[in-house]
Amino acid sequence: DVKVTQSSRYLVKRTGEKVFLECVQDMDHENMFWYRQDPGLGLRLIYFSYDVKMKEKGDIPEGYSVSREKKERFSLILESASTNQTSMYLCASSFREARSEAFFGQGTRLTVV
């Protein structure tokens, strides 16, 4: 079975802290994604990576950065957490082909206080 594992299910951080969210996939997928999901807004793409060290901004990259040093690992970094970054964060991965399904991790519920 494909597995996408996010490092934490729940996180509580203070405003101004630097926050790291880790994601690991075990299917040798080229593509990896970070989304945030908020009520009424659906899934919004933060960053996308299609290869090691390659990244593209999504729809809402402000306040976030990413790192992909190894193919299986994609990290999301909140440089200075703010309360408006309280959200559910979802990592996903897929093969590069057009029909490839995206597999999701279990999500990280981040609360910034």
Added chain:
Amino acid sequence: KNQVEQSPQSLIILEGKNCTLQCNYTVSPFSNLRWYKQDTGRGPVSLTIMTFSENTKSNGRYTATLDADTKQSSLHITASQLSDSASYICVVPFGAGNNRKLIWGLGTSLAVNP
């Protein structure tokens, strides 16, 4: 503008009843459309993928249809169960090659009551 719109926003049905969820898209060029199921507090899980040439595809009690001419898809759930309570999200890929991204609908929240 590339968009995916779903209706209804929410739906409540009784256990054992059928229901149909709708998805309209304006993404072009079109290659495929996916339906995902998302349980509360969990990541989405793929139910089915519909390509341009497919009209109907079933996955157990879930049947998806696609009309590429009208740019509409539906997800029909037969003999609903309590475990069907979830959000159902329609997704259409956009772009090509390394720039391929997914356009997500806002989902239909389905509650199945006993």
